[in-house]
Amino acid sequence: MTDHSTRMRDQFADMMEATRLTGAGRLGEATDLIQRSLRDLAAPPADASEARLAPPTLDLTAERVDEAPRPAQASDTVSAASAIPERLREAVGGVVRGLGRGVAPVLKGLGGRAVPPIHGRPAGPAPGGDGSFVTRAFNGPAGSREYRLFIPSRPQTPAALVVMLHGCNQTPDDFAVGTGMNRLAERDGLFVAYPAQTGRANPQRCWNWFEPRDQRRDSGEAAIIAGLTRAVMAEHAIDPARVFIAGLSAGGAAAANVARAFPDLYAAVGVHSGLAAGCARDVGSALMAMQQGAPGAAAGVPVPTIVFHGEDDATVSARNADLVLAQAGAGALTPARETFAGAGHAFTRTRYADAAGRVILESWRVRGAGHAWSGGDAGGSYTDPRGPDASRAMLDFFAAHPLRAS
Structure with missing residues (x-):
């Protein structure tokens, strides 16, 4: 895989996450992520040996809801959305539209950050139960x-x-x-x-x-x-x-x-x-x-x-x-x-x-x-x-x- 392909896949993963954050109303976080992703894409490529292979995944992640959340106001959405440059909004749309043009094979996990295994934990009491x-x-x-x-x-x-x-x-x-x-x-x-x-x-x-x-x-x-x-x-x-x-x-x-x-x-x-x-x-x-x-x-x-x-x-x-x-x-x-x-x-x-x-x-x-x-x-x-x-x-x-x- 070329360094350019790897970096494009990384950007795709970032855009997918930004899409999820936007859907959850977390527009500020989405903006920051997109800006970082575009800066990385524009930067000169690093040594190929340092290229990350972190394929995007279809992140069906639930959102935590606090007991007493602050009600969302229409002005919040408008001000946050206006902070996203048009160039960035277009970038998100372009990456998402790219789904239909052959990026599906990268959705299956090919690596990424290691997740600690669950083995080795003591049996102990169960959360919420006496068993x-x-x-x-x-x-x-x-x-x-x-x-x-x-x-x-x-x-x-x-x-x-x-x-x-x-x-x-x-x-x-x-x-x-x-x-x-x-x-x-x-x-x-x-x-x-x-x-x-x-x-x-x-x-x-x-x-x-x-x-x-x-x-x-x-x-x-x-x-x-x-x-x-x-x-x-x-x-x-x-x-x-x-x-x-x-x-x-x-x-x-x-x-x-x-x-x-x-x-x-x-x-x-x-x-x-x-x-x-x-x-x-x-x-x-x-x-x-x-x-x-x-x-x-x-x-x-x-x-x-x-x-x-x-x-x-x-x-x-x-x-x-x-x-x-x-x-x-x-x-x-x-x-x-x-x-x-x-x-x-x-x-x-x-x-x-x-x-x-x-x-x-x-x-x-x-x-x-x-x-x-x-x-x-x-x-x-x-x-x-x-x-x-x-x-x-x-x-x-x-x-x-x-x-x-x-």
């Missing part, structure tokens, strides 16, 4: 991943298992704290597994939900996560009828992929701020799906699904929530809507029932919420404590949907 939080490693034909496993102090016999897929730039520990899932699992006697994406597979630790090989039953990350799930089931007394999967953002999209690929393993799925399974085949279609919404692949065997999405999500369009539901068969079900308002965010819960009155799908649309775990703990990243409790709602939904015998 233990241990580190395990899975190795299978499709690949390997480390994972954290919450073991309740008084498990059910047999117990349910929930697999939780974190978002970009998160770790299993961070995700466990932010969702508060271990605390709830301790109370209910459930096991919770948190697979860890690696920096080698994706420099920003995003699950590669948009890669075809990672969406299929027989390869890639879907096969790894399913194999990891079966490893936990073999080690502990897990009820095979009560195995579930959920995720946030890139993890939510990956959870949809895995559930679609393995309807015989997962009884239900929770998709928080994610996208429909198989809705993208490369980075260009992924960006379009994030911004405008895109239908997923043919549904196959429908899996009971609960969806959470903030109506003000600037990273993944809330239209994707409807498309996840459509893929799960909402069109053949009868919806019943309820709206709730209180001290936190108002929200609408829609339950979709079959002809027998059994609820198959749930949709939670949270007004005023962005791209963050609803009702999460502020001690973790990318949470919105003011929303309804997504973790509790998912566990309640899962409890009502054991795997049906085929």
